Amino acid sequence: MPPSSHLPLATLHAFEAAARLGSFSAAADELNVTAAAVSHRIKALEEGSGCGCSSARYAG
Numbered sequence: 001m002p003p004s005s006h007l008p009l010a011t012l013h014a015f016e017a018a019a020r021l022g023s024f025s026a027a028a029d030e031l032n033v034t035a036a037a038v039s040h041r042i043k044a045l046e047e048g049s050g051c052g053c054s055s056a057r058y059a060g
Helices: 007-022 024-032 033-050
Strands: none
Touching: 007 024, 007 033, 024 033
16 A cells, blocks of 8 residues: 555554554454454554554564
8 A cells, every 4th residue: 555644444443452452462352353454454554654663563
C-alpha cells in the first residue's frame, strides 16, 4: 500500500489495542480477530504511513 492518509479504521483500532495491551495476541482477543490479522493490519499501517517502527515493539 503506498503512503496514504486514508487507512481503514480497523487498522487504527488494531494499532491502538496492541499498543495499549502490549501484545498482538491480547489485541486480537479484544478485537475478536486472530493475532495474524492484527499483525497484517499493523503492517498495513506501517506501509501506509511510511513508518516501520511498531512491529518489533508490540509483537507478542
